[in-house]
Amino acid sequence: MQDKNTAKVVTRFAPSPTGFLHVGGVRTALFAWLWARKNNGIFILRIEDTDKKREVEGSIDHIIASLKWLGIEWDEGPDVGGKHAPYKQSERLDTYKKYANILIEKGLAYADPYTPEELNVFRKKAEEEKRPFLYRNHRPENPPAWDGTKPLRLKSNVKKYKWHDVIRGELEAGEEAVDDFVLIKSDGYPTYNFAHIIDDLLMEVTYIFRADEFISSTPNFLALYEALGIEHPQFATLPPILGEAGTKKLGKRDGAKDILDYEKDGYLPQAMLNFLAFIGWNPGAGDNREVLTKDEIIKSFELEHVQKAGGKFNEEKLDWLNKEHIKLLPPAEIEKHIFENLPESYRNPKLVPVILERITKWSDVKSMAGAGELDVFFKGPDVDKTKLIYKKSTAEKTKSNLELAIKALENITEENFTKENIKSVLMAIADSLESRGELLHPVRYALSGRDQSPDPFIIASIIGKDETISRLKNAQK
């Protein structure tokens, strides 16, 4: 095991290019990156492309784009290189072969003589008998020499394994967890189980951040570390992220979204980063802050405060957090984002505050505009006269109240036609009536033509004095 006090922290994220990155994968990357940054260490991006069948064209670019969107940068990786290049496992085949041969020489690896069909028969039988399938129960007595066309398996040391996990604590597993797993597949590519151990060794990785499904295969890894005669890095096993609906672990099959879909939906990367960091981590110790910047998260990130239990992905909290991060943005930035989502003719700076308080993410701007909610600021409404009347009020009263409003507003000069002035004038009248709604409702409705809209003062101030009075008169007819 590495000496924690002197060894540099080296972490890695090692995705396989089998499609997009979802929240679970990103969270693993995030924690590994946070720990490296926290300790002024090194963060490596390594592509585990050893399964050619499952590989999806364009995945690597997509993964890189996802991490970059969030601001997770790596010190070594396929695009930037590094002293342990290459960083794609498909380009490191000779290395794996070298270590495979070492194991063969030690008598700790052997060729698997069975066909997949034969193996399936064993597997089926085990399943029917409700036993776990263990290849080593069928370990051949005189395996053929390995010629590279058959799978190469580890001759595992069957025993109980115990190990330490920096997040989970002391972990252990029974002998049933250890098996003669495949090191090199018949197509010449290594398995994840083999390749990641060699690469972590060569790349001097000191902490392996991983999802919790790897707990079960850890005894196998331990058997391999032993066979190789090497120390293993620290294991940091993260809690699962559970789907919102059920309690199932969130995976692509359960509708986990592409992380870049959140970009398309108009979420801020810093909000997503903040949100993801808080699934399974918190600053702890009475620190109740939840809205944190990237740097603040790095500063307070500690492994002791990483959860063991799984957490659900709660989109409502993400929305809240996104809004909080929007509020942290400089005004010019906010306006820029809002305008980007608005048709050209709607891009009035005065609308920005009105829009801002009604959205949680940028795509909401588009929805608002699409639903016609902003039309009140651009054209006079068709007013339904019956809806103009406040509750049990009468047409006559409504008409005369509107008249009062028109008179008062006409007295405000063009340049003083501000939200504040309009409000004080109108409220003075409203307060003299039986109820404020007697005035405010007809005025608001006359201006907007909608059951629900921003308040009349802001509408009036934006559309201007002439348009306001013309709309009020129009409703009065």
Added chain:
RNA sequence: GGCUCUAUCGUCUAACGGUUAGGACGAGUCCUUCUCAAGGAUUAAAUCCGGGUUCGAUUCCCGGUAGAGUCACCA
């Protein structure tokens, strides 16, 4: 079925044997301009169950229960 992990408000969590079990999201109520939104205030809401250990358990141990993971020539 074997092996393994996990368990505090609906949700995310604080607490590292002693607290009126704290915060946040969401929900409710009230206020702030009639409506919507935003904002402010406020309320309700949890230690899975059963045994130990201890003067004292959310916290430590054991058992149960529930959920999750795994048992691939996938990672």
